[in-house]
Amino acid sequence: MSEVANPSCVAIIVAAGRGTRAGGPLPKQYQAIGGEPVLRRTLRLFATHPQITAVLAVIHSDDSVRFADTARDLPKILAPAFGGATRQASVRAGLEVLAAASCTSPDLVLVHDAARPYTSPDLISRAVAAAQAADAAIPVLTVTDTVKRVDTDGIVVETLDRAALRTVQTPQAFRFEALRAAHAAAAAAGVETLTDDAAVMEWAGQSVATFEGESTNVKLTTPEDMTRAAGASFADLGDVRTGTGFDVHAFGPGDHVMLGGVAVPHSAGLVGHSDADVGLHALTDALLGALCDGDIGAHFPPSDPQWKGASSDRFLAHAVEKVTTRGGRIAHLDLTLICEAPKVGPHRDAIRAAISLITGVPLARISVKATTTEKLGFTGRREGIAAMASATIRLPFAEEAEG
Structure with missing residues (x-):
């Protein structure tokens, strides 16, 4: 033949x-x-x-x-x-x-x-x-x-x-x-x-x-x-890195807030250029930080009208793709939501599931917590919500830092 x-x-x-x-x-x-x-x-x-x-x-x-x-x-x-x-x-x-x-x-x-x-x-x-x-x-x-x-x-x-x-x-x-x-x-x-x-x-x-x-x-x-x-x-990815993220959005008119990809009923909404999901924004910055690849504003500038009202799962998915493109994996995600209201506890499992769906990370590697500031500061006065996040990723040792 x-x-x-x-x-x-x-x-x-x-x-x-x-x-x-x-x-x-x-x-x-x-x-x-x-x-x-x-x-x-x-x-x-x-x-x-x-x-x-x-x-x-x-x-x-x-x-x-x-x-x-x-x-x-x-x-x-x-x-x-x-x-x-x-x-x-x-x-x-x-x-x-x-x-x-x-x-x-x-x-x-x-x-x-x-x-x-x-x-x-x-x-x-x-x-x-x-x-x-x-x-x-x-x-x-x-x-x-x-x-x-x-x-x-x-x-x-x-x-x-x-x-x-x-x-x-x-x-x-x-x-x-x-x-x-x-x-x-x-x-x-x-x-x-x-x-x-x-x-x-x-x-x-x-x-x-x-x-x-x-x-x-x-x-x-x-x-x-x-x-x-x-x-x-x-086991093949020995370069372990951790990044952190922080985000804040003020309350405004509305009947729900987006938290970690979940629409949570509330007496107000959150004000932002996109859907103002503080949880997903903080997680996105945490992943970009672990990659040393700027922040969410550099990738999705608020001055760009195409991101007006955008769903924040797109931002987090973009950061995940950045990790996988560089041959890496996400080992752990940790999110803390800071507010007096709404109550996060009843929605915690739904938020974890939403983050898992967006990122492909197993639930066992996703943590979601909530706390208040004991009525101190802008969150204590119920003027808005803040979020802190950390992300642990693993990259191949072959990847070298610039400089």
């Missing part, structure tokens, strides 16, 4: 599952590892690889808004396809979207699990090379444990020869038209339960080559997997 010079290669990222075995309030691909969704890590691996032409995620139809937030500002990301009831149906949907959307279909396609966020650039390069050499090729690992076959009662029937056994990973690599034809044939025959794309090619009578996988290219499946992944993510 002849190789194509400079082949076009699209990565299909399968992200339509619900991932219920991983636990948590979100599908596992949208859960955060060190402050960044699993799916974003996976998308970025392929989107920044020089041999990948484009990246197509196949998502659940309920996740359009969530996916848009997750993939924001990444290069080479196509509009997502919607998956089916099975993994096989989801990949087929992605293939058909690529065939319909392009004047010329891609030469090669890699199919990868969204929940494998630790694939290396070298493995992606090996996959592309393997797809040029064969219609189908998959990354594999040799089996090091003894493997037994058991019956329905759990009794050992035989010991298998592990020399001929391999465990299989993704990205699996294919000639585009060969994989599309195999999927179409399987669907026409009513075969819908094949568990990976290599199995689809095998069913269609195609041979499947193998290439070397990676032991670190694990698939996140259980809550324990997610915990270990989060720990490993932080």
Whole structure:
């Protein structure tokens, strides 16, 4: 089989599952590892690889808004396809979207699990090379444990020869038209339960080559997997930094105040160029301070009319993106709201949940407290609300301070 010079290669990222075995309030691909969704890590691996032409995620139809937030500002990301009831149906949907959307279909396609966020650039390069050499090729690992076959009662029937056994990973690599034809044939025959794309090619009578996988290219499946992944993510980021933030807004006309992303009923509102959310403003400054990257006014000047009445979650999300762009993670956020009224306690959990949603930081790493000034000062006179925040982030040691 002849190789194509400079082949076009699209990565299909399968992200339509619900991932219920991983636990948590979100599908596992949208859960955060060190402050960044699993799916974003996976998308970025392929989107920044020089041999990948484009990246197509196949998502659940309920996740359009969530996916848009997750993939924001990444290069080479196509509009997502919607998956089916099975993994096989989801990949087929992605293939058909690529065939319909392009004047010329891609030469090669890699199919990868969204929940494998630790694939290396070298493995992606090996996959592309393997797809040029064969219609189908998959990354594999040799089996090091003894493997037994058991019956329905759990009794050992035989010991298998592990020399001929391999465990299989993704990205699996294919000639585009060969994989599309195999999927179409399987669907026409009513075969819908094949568990990976290599199995689809095998069913269609195609041979499947193998290439070397990676032991670190694990698939996140259980809550324990997610915990270990989060720990490993932080362990690699040894440059620990802390920033602080402070903000004040005066009361004015209104019937609620925005505190930490939550609309809290009150007899007055807060006056500001944006929505005057003192909590989110203080957290934004804390993150920017940890990055040594100015303050909220430098990034969102009040003189700019586009920020008039803006929702402050945009400011905090911008600061979070600054951290992740520099290869960092948010380790901890602490917010203190200072006011005589309204009472913060009844809204504390809602505020923590809102901050978690904006930042991707787990609830266990977000603290929200409230205090008064014992009726002293402007907050004691009920003239406004103040907020203090601190943010702890972790960056790679490779990042050096200027000067």
